[in-house]
Amino acid sequence: MRAPRFNPLHLAGWLFADMLLVLALVAMGDQGDPQAAAARPGSSATPKPGPPKSQKPKGPRAVTRTPVKVSIDASPGDRDGILARLKSATARYEGRQAAFVLTFGRHSDPGAGGAYASEVNSLLAKARPDMFKGATTRDFWKGGASGGHADLEIYFYTY
Numbered sequence: 491m492r493a494p495r496f497n498p499l500h501l502a503g504w505l506f507a508d509m510l511l512v513l514a515l516v517a518m519g520d521q522g523d524p525q526a527a528a529a530r531p532g533s534s535a536t537p538k539p540g541p542p543k544s545q546k547p548k549g550p551r552a553v554t555r556t557p558v559k560v561s562i563d564a565s566p567g568d569r570d571g572i573l574a575r576l577k578s579a580t581a582r583y584e585g586r587q588a589a590f591v592l593t594f595g596r597h598s599d600p601g602a603g604g605a606y607a608s609e610v611n612s613l614l615a616k617a618r619p620d621m622f623k624g625a626t627t628r629d630f631w632k633g634g635a636s637g638g639h640a641d642l643e644i645y646f647y648t649y
Contacts, residue, residue: 553589557643565638566606569613576610576617583621583646588614590626592643596634603631610640 560579564571591614595607607629614622632641 552648553645554648557592557645558583560642560644561639562610562642563639566602566609569609572610572613573617576613579642580618580621580644583644584618586621586646588622588625589645589647590628591622591645592628592630594630594632594641594643595637596632596639596641597637598633598635600631602637603634604629606637607631607640610642 562572562575562579564575591611593607593611595603595605595610597603597606611627611629614625614627
């Protein structure tokens, strides 16, 4: 009777587990130390909503994870009506800058809904130049019974 041979396939599971452990350790090592941040005088462990106006922010800007959702109703092709609705819907967010905007045009036909979303997105920079300058926009269709309605999801920069 022969002794069973060593099969390297038996080590595959252990190798996968070890690689997953290394990946978890690297991910944990990338995080900051909240206790060290709390121990420094003048700092807090909870992030503040924004930097004080007297200090200039340091580091790269980030994008908020949750969008600001606004809706507008205006007839397709009515550029002045769309502009007026965009200005009023975004008035309370004056002074912020958008990173990207997802626009969902409501219509029973996907082509017409996407076209309306594209029309709305083409007027964003005209409605609020400071807010939407350089923002990335995407046009989407959302099923609905009638046209002339758009839902916008605006993702702003954190500062």
